[in-house]
Amino acid sequence: MNHDSKPAATSATFALSVTSAASPAAWAAARRSACPGLVRVVAALDGGLCRVRLPGGVLLSTQAHAIAEAAIAHASGTLELTNRANLQVRGIRAGSEAALTAALVEAGLGPSNATSEAADLCIADELRNLMLSPLAGLDRAALIDTTTLAAPIVAMLQGEPRFAALSPKFALLIDGGEQLAALDHPHDIWLAAAARGAAVRFTFGLAGCPADGAHGSIAAADAIAFIEALLHAFLDLAQPGQTRMREIVATHGAQAVLQRAQDHAPLDIAHERGWHHPGVDLALRLGVHESKHGTVYIGCQPPLARLDAATLHALATLARTHGDSTLRITPWQGAILPNIDNGNAQDVLENLQTLGLITDPAHPLARTIACTGSAGCAKSRADTKADALRLAGQLPPEVHVHLSGCERSCAAAHRAPYTLLAVAPGAYELYEQGDDHHQHDQQHATHMAPFGRAVASHLTIDAAAQMLTQLTAQRPRSTSDV
Ligand code: SF4
Known part of the structure; x- marks a missing residue:
């Protein structure tokens, strides 16, 4: 699998570039997004916030050490993992932003196809939102090894000057048919491997997630050319202010986008809607499991x-x-350590547990997610993290719950089985997923309340725990309902 293992610039040239004048901050401010990034350190209540994008989620151990060192040298030492398989450094001290960025670039965490100029670096950084299964290249059940696609796709994104106009939020998913996959996270473009007789094709969809159903399929060998053509079609059709594929599909329809894409690359597109993943088991995200080698x-x-x-x-x-x-x-929002010798697995597992990390999918905190909350986000109506810890102590078995400080739902790209939406400190509305949860993706995009059916309001955490116990006694949930 690829990773930006080569620094984009030497530390010296980069330090000159990012510390001279006010160019990084000024340039980042002029961009059309408030998304944090490697250069764009955004302000939060607990200090600056830097997002380290990891195409395919891969992080070298040397890079992990570098992030940890930089987080201590320039920030509070607090790190967080995101639901797009990225890593964020929190609590960056005022005045230390450029030094933090330079340290991360020096560790090879910057985009490989950028100069040390802040503007160039910022754009290239934002053109690598590519998600793969964390088991890409490791899962014997997968239909295709998507790790070989990751580097060429990122290079294609960063190599075409026109693509600099894409939103920093524009995101791609390539699924290889692994048993562990996030199929309910919305993306602008997704491709998912599907067996067609003896061949493997990629089914694909625009603006949504594989759980919604496909728009068609292409030959696996055409994947990169097809994505490139779709990106050109998107930019051809986008009007000022339209930054995401869902807006283009809503305006023109998916077929118009595909037709335009074929003007750029006349590929053989099969128009098929049916698609079924060979089988996902989200319990495989935690604990010890066999892999390919x-x-x-x-x-x-x-x-x-x-x-x-x-x-x-x-x-x-x-x-x-x-x-x-x-x-x-x-x-x-977890991590996988690949390619452990089976004889060492128990030792490693115990080490992880000693570190306070969760390795059992049945653990209450493996079933609880919460956004930053009022300790770090000015929009939050409650201290969601503290409330989540309190709730976890009372969470009924098999229940998965999401606590959100406001309607933006930063912690969950999908609709959780149960959501507690803060209305005031310590007070929440409770939502139940409902059967229409795939409609969530469109709702989520507009930050409408995307949480499902309202069940109760103004619950304390203790009352919420009691309500969840009652609800799940009536309607048991599966551990796969993450
Ligand atoms: S969901 Fe709302 S309150 Fe929570 S981190 Fe996001 S913006 Fe802040």
């Missing part, structure tokens, strides 16, 4: 997606000592 991988998750620099150092050391010196960040 006669080894095992071990999945873990920090409570509520937060870990400190010392824990990241320890994870990186475990990956180097017992694995293949890589970590994979997962879209469930």
Whole structure:
């Protein structure tokens, strides 16, 4: 699998570039997004916030050490994992933003196809929102190894000057048919491997997620050319202010986008809607499991997606000592250590548990997600993280719950089985997913309340726990309902 293992510039040239004048901040401010990035450190209540994009979720152990060191040197030492399989540095001290960025670029965490100029770096950084299964290249059940596609796709995104106009939020998913996959997270373009007789094709969809159904399929060999053609079609059709594929599909229809794409690359597109994933088991995100090369991988998750620099150092050391010196960040705000020798698995598992990391999908904190909350976000109406810890102590078995400080739903790209939406400190509305949850993707995009059917209002955390117990006694949930 690819990763930006080569620094985009030497530390010296980069330091000159990002510390001279006010160019990074000024340039980032002029961009049309408030998304945090490698250069665009955005302000939060707990300090600056930097997002380290990890195409395919891959993080080298050396890079993990570098992030941990930078988080201590320039920030509070608090790190968090995101539901797009990225990593964020929180609490960056005022005046330390450029030094943090320079340290991360020096560690090879910047885009490989950018100069050291801040504007160039910022654009290239934002053109690598590519999600793969965390088991890409590791899962024997997969239909195709998508790791070979990741680097060429990112290079294509960054190599076409026209694509600099894409939104920093524009996101791609390539699914290889692995047993562990986030199929309910919306993307602008998604491709999913599907067996067609002896061949493997990619079914695809525009503006949504694989769980919604496909718009058609293409030959696996055409994947990169097809994505490139779709991006050109998107930019051809986008009007000022339209930044996401869902807006173009809503205006023109998916067929018009496909027709335009074929003007750019006359590929053979089969128009098929039916698509079924061979089978996903989200319990595979945690614990010890066999993988492709006669080894095992071990999945873990920090409570509520937060870990400190010392824990990241320890994870990186475990990956180097017992694995293949890589970590994979997962879209469930956890990490996987690939290629562990089976004989060492129990030791590694116990080490992870000693670090306070969760390795059991039945653990209440493996079933609880919460956004930043009022400790770090001015929009939050409640301290969702603290409330989530309190709730986890009372959470009924098999229940998955999401606590959100406002309607933006930062912690969940999907609709959770149960959502607690803060209305005031310590007070929440309770929502139940409902059967129409795939409609969530369009709703989520507009930040409408995307949480499902309202069940109760103004619940304290203790009352919410009681309500969840009553509800689930009537309607048991499966552990796959993450
Ligand atoms: S969901 Fe709302 S309150 Fe929570 S982190 Fe996002 S913007 Fe802040």
